[in-house]
Structure formats: C-alpha cells, structure tokens
Amino acid sequence: MLQTAFIRENREKVIQALAKRNFDAAPLVDEVIALDEKRRHTQVELDTVLSESNKLSKDIGELMKAGEKAKATLLKEKTTQFKEKSKELGETLTTVSEELLQALYKLPNTPADIVPEGKTPEENVEVFREGDIPALFEGALPHWELAKKYDIIDFELGVKITGAGFPVYKGKGARLQRALITYFLDKNTEAGYKEYQVPHLVNEASGYGTGQLPDKEGQMYHVGVDDLYLIPTAEVPVTNLFRDVIIEEKDLPVLCTGYTPCFRREAGSYGAHVRGLNRLHQFDKVEIVRIEKPEDSYPALDGMVEHVKTLLNELGLPYRVLRLCGGDMGFTSALTYDFEVFSTAQDRWLEISSVSNFETFQANRLKLRFRDKDGKNHLAHTLNGSSLALPRVLAGILENYQTPEGIVVPEVLRPYTGFDIIN
Known part of the structure; x- marks a missing residue:
C-alpha cells in the first residue's frame, strides 16, 4: 500500500x-x-x-x-x-x-524506474538467457503424454477425486516431485534462508497484508464457513509472520524459505496452453522471502535472481530471465523478474519463477518496521521469489530429458530420487 x-x-x-x-x-x-x-x-x-x-x-x-x-x-x-x-x-x-x-x-505499487514501458507480456525485456535447447528425437512427446506412458502422473484420476487441475502423482513421478522439493529447500537453506513450515490457510488480515486482498480477480479459494483463504503461495503466510513486528536493524536481513502446496482458482483459464502441468489449481512451490533495509533491497533482489539461476543451471534446463514491463507486473510489485524454461516438446517458454521487490508496499500494509540504531522506526522492504514452482519445472525435465529409452533424471536430483531414469 x-x-x-x-x-x-x-x-x-x-x-x-x-x-x-x-x-x-x-x-x-x-x-x-x-x-x-x-x-x-x-x-x-x-x-x-x-x-x-x-x-x-x-x-x-x-x-x-x-x-x-x-x-x-x-x-x-x-x-x-x-x-x-x-x-x-x-x-x-x-x-x-x-x-x-x-x-x-485500490492503488497498485509504483514501478521502479528501470521497469520498461509496455502493456502485454510480449513487451517484457529479456535480460539473460542460458542453456542450449536440446534437439529431441523423432516421436518425442509432450509431458502429459509422457506422464501417461510411464504412469507417473494421472490427470484423469485427479478429475475423479476433485476436478480438472488437481493431478495425482504416482510412483517415480511422486518421488521426483518430492526430490525437487527437498533439493530446492536444501539449496535455499545452504544459501542462508531459514526454513519454515506454515499454515496452508490464512485469515483475511493476512490476505490484505501481502496484497492478495481485495481479490479483484476472484483467484483465491475462500472457505466461507470459517472465513479463511487457501494460500495462493507461501509468500502470504511466511511474510505475515512479521506482520505488526518491529525488527532491530542489527537483525536484518531476514531470510526465509518454505514449501507449501498452492491453490489458485485460475478462473477463465482454458485452451491448449493450459494442458497437463501448464496451469493447475493445486501445485507445489518452494518460496524464498527476504526483509531488507531499503538501501539493501535491490542488491538483495539481484542476489535472489542469481540464486534461482544456480538452481536452473544445476538442473541443466534452458531458461531465460525477463524484466517485466509495467503492464505485466503484479499489483504489489515495484520490479519483477520472471524466469522461463523452454519446453522443447511444446516449443514454447514456460514461466517457472517470479522474483520481486515490493519496496515498502507490503510493509506499509503489514506495519512491518525496523528500528535503527538511534531508536527510530522505518518501514522495511519485502521481497519474494519462487525457488522454484514445481509443475513447469517438472514439465521441462520430463520433456527435455526424454530419450527413446526413458526419461533421464538430472544428475543433481539422483541422490534424492534414488534412481536415474524413468522407464
């Protein structure tokens, strides 16, 4: 605010x-x-x-x-x-x-000076690209066909239990999913982020605190009887840990990470671009959150971007980084970088992470302040990023690592999966 x-x-x-x-x-x-x-x-x-x-x-x-x-x-x-x-x-x-x-x-955050002009995602600016796009063999399949072929993700069973957008992970698919979560958490904690396990439902004050409410697009699931909301991201409960808190300057920065399932209604989403894992109502994500002094927040944002790059480099996935234009940024953000992985079988880029600086916008709503050495209170800056969102990362792995013999597991994940190929 x-x-x-x-x-x-x-x-x-x-x-x-x-x-x-x-x-x-x-x-x-x-x-x-x-x-x-x-x-x-x-x-x-x-x-x-x-x-x-x-x-x-x-x-x-x-x-x-x-x-x-x-x-x-x-x-x-x-x-x-x-x-x-x-x-x-x-x-x-x-x-x-x-x-x-x-x-x-009703007022969104003011964009940082380096945010480019633009109204649509096509006007975002690519600032970095890494990795070679693999040439797949003849007969290569998109991930939703691979999921069926190797019986690792069951989309129809999810429809039976709940509805579209709630997949069931099975066997090696479930283990690969768990491996990714643990790998991301381990990398984050090694980088100095403190791990939290947080509630998956939040109250109205928490939704307002991080800017998900008022929910103009109706994207949050609301539990009406108890007036609670299913979280769209771990950013909401993790950042709200510090609502109405004054942090001593000497204790900054604060670095947090956490894994949660995320729930989004994705109202109005349909078409080929949302097939399989491309757009889900429930998905897993590991998040990183930082609380910084204002003068340190943009160097911290750059550090978060480099951290996510490290994860994707180790996974061996081709990716690019975009600086979002003003018309494509989230309501609360002052500056956002999106990461996209190239899906070879779909021949398109898939967003897998957003890393943002909110400056004082969330802190003002949260009444999140820090006390300097002279005893004066100031609004902190908050930042967050996906590190990483699993569905499209998994889609990228399944499609880019497929071979005629099966799906090869990225080497960095093998200690977590206990196997090196899905066949």
Whole structure:
C-alpha cells in the first residue's frame, strides 16, 4: 500500500509512475488526497473538542472544591455537548479513515524506474538467457503424454477425486516431485534462508497484508464457513509472520524459505496452453522471502535472481530471465523478474519463477518496521521469489530429458530420487 503522505506530497509523480502500468491513477489519487484532508481536519477538530472537554472537567472539579455548585452545574451542561460532539466526530473519523483505507487498497505499487514501458507480456525485456535447447528425437512427446506412458502422473484420476487441475502423482513421478522439493529447500537453506513450515490457510488480515486482498480477480479459494483463504503461495503466510513486528536493524536481513502446496482458482483459464502441468489449481512451490533495509533491497533482489539461476543451471534446463514491463507486473510489485524454461516438446517458454521487490508496499500494509540504531522506526522492504514452482519445472525435465529409452533424471536430483531414469 502506498503511503498517504507520499501520495499527498508527490501527486504528479505517483500518477506518472502508475501510468507506466497503463493505470489512470488521477481520479483515485485525488480521492485519496481529499479523504486524507478530511481525515486530518476531523482529527484536529476532535482533538480540539477533547482538549476543551478535559479543561472543562478540570474547571468543574475546581468549582466543586470551592463549593460553587451552581457554576459547576452550568459547565456540566457544556461537557454533555462536548461529549456528543466528540462522539459525532469520532464516528466521522472512523468512517473517513475506512474510506481512505479502501481507496488506498485500490492503488497498485509504483514501478521502479528501470521497469520498461509496455502493456502485454510480449513487451517484457529479456535480460539473460542460458542453456542450449536440446534437439529431441523423432516421436518425442509432450509431458502429459509422457506422464501417461510411464504412469507417473494421472490427470484423469485427479478429475475423479476433485476436478480438472488437481493431478495425482504416482510412483517415480511422486518421488521426483518430492526430490525437487527437498533439493530446492536444501539449496535455499545452504544459501542462508531459514526454513519454515506454515499454515496452508490464512485469515483475511493476512490476505490484505501481502496484497492478495481485495481479490479483484476472484483467484483465491475462500472457505466461507470459517472465513479463511487457501494460500495462493507461501509468500502470504511466511511474510505475515512479521506482520505488526518491529525488527532491530542489527537483525536484518531476514531470510526465509518454505514449501507449501498452492491453490489458485485460475478462473477463465482454458485452451491448449493450459494442458497437463501448464496451469493447475493445486501445485507445489518452494518460496524464498527476504526483509531488507531499503538501501539493501535491490542488491538483495539481484542476489535472489542469481540464486534461482544456480538452481536452473544445476538442473541443466534452458531458461531465460525477463524484466517485466509495467503492464505485466503484479499489483504489489515495484520490479519483477520472471524466469522461463523452454519446453522443447511444446516449443514454447514456460514461466517457472517470479522474483520481486515490493519496496515498502507490503510493509506499509503489514506495519512491518525496523528500528535503527538511534531508536527510530522505518518501514522495511519485502521481497519474494519462487525457488522454484514445481509443475513447469517438472514439465521441462520430463520433456527435455526424454530419450527413446526413458526419461533421464538430472544428475543433481539422483541422490534424492534414488534412481536415474524413468522407464
């Protein structure tokens, strides 16, 4: 969430920055400024009334001590008026503050200066590419056919149990899935990230804290009876560990990692591009989260990008890194890098990770601060990244490592799987 004072003092800058997202912010920015002015004016008026009421109460006490009950009684009538006025102003302040908060929730984060202009994914900028795209043998198959051929993933059985988008992993497919999770966690903890096991459902406050709520696209599963949400990513519960927390400067940075299943409705998704593992309602992902001082957050983002590169290099998958344009970035992000693996059998790139810096946007919602050596509190910067999302990584492995004899397991995963080929 953008800070009200920043919006008020930098109206044109905010409008211009959000135009890079193709977002016409002027009406909403002006609404925020007007509501903030009304809120501040009401607060001053309320403080004045309360101050005068307190002074009057002291005067009444002095008059009662002096035995001047008649004068005290007259003043008591005024205190009743002050109480009514303060109640009215308090209610107005609550209403205006809530309206201001709801208006602020509608404003996305301002993009960093290096975010490129653009409206569509086609306008994202490729900043890095690694690995040779393998030439597959004649008769090579896409991963959903390989899954059936080797009986490692059953999409139809998932439909029977739940519905489309909920696959069942079997035998060596399940073991390969578990191997990837453990490998990613091990690499993350070796890099200094502390592992957490977190709940897979969160309350409304957590959803608002990291920016998944208000959920305009209806992509979160909502458990109505208990008013809880199935998590779309481990970013939500892990980052909310630090909601309403003040971290000492000496304890920064904070590095976290965690594995969770992720749940996304993916409403409106259909077509050939979502076949197999390409688009799921439930999938596994290992996440990394960092809390940084503002001056350290962009070097930290670069470090996260390099970390994900290491994972993909060790897996031997061809990949590229994209800097997302303003029109393709997530609501909460100031800068995002996407990683895509090339699926040889599908002849297309598949997104497998997003690494983002949110600057103070989430921290302002979370009231996540750090205390400097002088005892002053400041909003921290939050960052997160997929390290990694499993479905499309698995799709890339199955398709790029297929041979006429079977699917070869990447060497780095063999200590985790206990086998070197699926046949």
